[in-house]
Amino acid sequence: AQKITQTQPGMFVQEKEAVTLDCTYDTSDQSYGLFWYKQPSSGEMIFLIYQGSYDEQNATEGRYSLNFQKARKSANLVISASQLGDSAMYFCAMRPMFSGGYNKLIFGAGTRLAVHP
Amino acid sequence: ETGVTQSPTHLIKTRGQQVTLRCSSQSGHNTVSWYQQALGQGPQFIFQYYREEENGRGNFPPRFSGLQFPNYSSELNVNALELDDSALYLCASSFRGEGQHEQFFGPGTRLTVL
Numbered sequence A: 001a002q003k004i005t006q007t008q009p010g011m012f013v014q015e016k017e018a019v020t021l022d023c024t025y026d027t028s029d030q031s032y033g034l035f036w037y038k039q040p041s042s043g044e045m046i047f048l049i050y051q052g053s054y055d056e057q058n059a060t061e062g063r064y065s066l067n068f069q070k071a072r073k074s075a076n077l078v079i080s081a082s083q084l085g086d087s088a089m090y091f092c093a094m095r096p097m098f099s100g101g102y103n104k105l106i107f108g109a110g111t112r113l114a115v116h117p
Numbered sequence B: 001e002t003g004v005t006q007s008p009t010h011l012i013k014t015r016g017q018q019v020t021l022r023c024s025s026q027s028g029h030n031t032v033s034w035y036q037q038a039l040g041q042g043p044q045f046i047f048q049y050y051r052e053e054e055n056g057r058g059n060f061p062p063r064f065s066g067l068q069f070p071n072y073s074s075e076l077n078v079n080a081l082e083l084d085d086s087a088l089y090l091c092a093s094s095f096r097g098e099g100q101h102e103q104f105f106g107p108g109t110r111l112t113v114l
Helices: none
Strands: A003-005 A010-014 A019-021 A024-026 A032-039 A046-052 A064-069 A074-079 A088-096 A111-116 B005-007 B010-013 B019-024 B031-037 B044-050 B053-057 B064-068 B074-078 B087-094 B109-113
Touching: A003 A088, A010 A019, A019 A111, A024 A074, A032 A064, A032 A074, A046 A064, A046 A074, A074 A088, B005 B087, B010 B019, B019 B087, B019 B109, B031 B074, B044 B064, B074 B087
Parallel strands: A010 A111, B010 B109
Antiparallel strands: A003 A024, A019 A074, A032 A046, A032 A088, A064 A074, A088 A111, B005 B019, B019 B074, B031 B044, B031 B087, B044 B053, B064 B074, B087 B109
């Protein structure tokens, strides 16, 4: 079964510090994509970062980096220099790569991050 | 470039009624996916449309149906509403092509079933 597990329901971090949000995944596919999305209280899902299963280097996008450990099936999100505006729900998601298939995302339950001044 | 838009923003229906939610995809995108997000949970994939045809479906009953139009906009229809259908419904658009990855989400429609 394909599944995303986020074991941290909530996390707190001090402003300007770094924080790591955990994500493990389960799939038997060799090819897949991993995503992180941010969801503020407004509800919109904001794309943060993508990692392909064959990418050898960890993805980075500004203050976001993805710590990809394929053998452990983990794809943790690292946010550096946290800002108050980073307070939101964060979702890890996986896209299986079916041949000729469709583009669905499988989401975890999410982690609520609170950044304190 | 116009992002993904959804209408209405909020909707209140009663059990047994039918509802139609609408989504306009981002310019240049040819694929639309719909997700249901119950309170406190991650989004669950409902189905996806590509070239006006359903291109994949999650574990949702047939009373959840959809359409995609030639301009790539889409509708989600839910018949015989149940209390458990209360959720945030998210539409995501993407371009189905080599090397394309991201799905861009709209702001969602919050449906309450009484």
